[in-house]
Amino acid sequence: MRIRSGGHDYEGLSYVSLIEQPFMILDLVKLREIDVNIAQNAAWIQAGATTGEVYYRISAKSAKHGYPAGICTSLGIGGHITGGAYGSMMRKFGLGADNVLDAKIVDANGRILDRKAMGEDLFWAIRGGGGGSFGVILWWKIQLVHVPQIVTVFTVTKTLEQGRANRLIKVMKQSFPELGLKRKDVFETSWINSVLYIAGYPDGTKPEILLQGKPTMKVYFKAKSDFVRKVIPEKSLNSLWKKFLQDDGLLMIWNPYGGKMSKISESATPFPHRKGTLYKVQYASGWIDGETSMEKHIDWMRKFYNYMAPYVSKNPRETYVNYRDLDIGMNLKNSTSFSHAWSFGYRYFKDNFVRLVKVKSKVDPSNFFRHEQSIPPLKG
Incomplete structure (x- = not known):
């Protein structure tokens, strides 16, 4: 069973299966209810709602409240938070996953559990441990943050x-x-209009556009990510630009860390990329002609990623779980082992991977919830 709510699934693991046939898709797109309670500085949001819808509903209740999640407004909030959920306010407030108060999840036995019923170990695991490993998220209860009435x-x-x-x-x-x-x-504007600005909407766009939900267009791309802990030397940057310009569809995004991100422990949630991280780099190579030039772009992306190895984090070479990359390892059907999954698990979660495996072994020992890079249980 594949669980789809994320909207931006980099390797398509929520709607295709490379390792098991046949399979079914559980699509949460209709679960879009959002209940904002300004008096409690909180909101209950269903997994199929987009970040744009969440932002809009918050802003409709208050111009002084927001939520620190992603800049892409078509992201499904369910899958987004399971990977951590970073955005433009993370240096001030941390991740979306750092601002979750409660959740409702369907476990492997079909029970609907809230935070109290699931226990703190499972609640810890779902806030950054990646989607599709522990159950089906139905709701998140998020902590709202205070934003200025005017932002620049x-x-x-x-x-x-x-x-x-x-x-x-x-x-x-x-x-x-x-x-x-x-x-x-x-220019000065409101928080909700800053969301539109950062998302790339034209000047004058009304916030109601955020209620349109997920886009229907198809985009072809391959992406990877790195975390940088040391300043890249000037000479190396000059060489980097030359390599960068060899591809006709490459995009790089550098997200600065520090601030609140450095003050939260690596083990507070499964997302470990905290203190000492200067910035995260996302590489993406896109094309529009489907399989015609796919091999060329993917091959170039892999070469560029290898070129960057000396300048990024090591032991492990850290990677962001919401930018899934099957090149770094893949499960083998239901027989995957801890040692086999280590190849990708340690890069996504560092030492938190061990705790995630222990939680998985406790709540889903039969490995009902699985995909190409799901957390494996320990075998008895």
């Missing part, structure tokens, strides 16, 4: 000629003075 956003565009590596180093070290930010680049 900006975009500064630079070419390589305007911002070479030596300038980039200064930017990172001196609080961005080299961006050359001018008053005309900056």
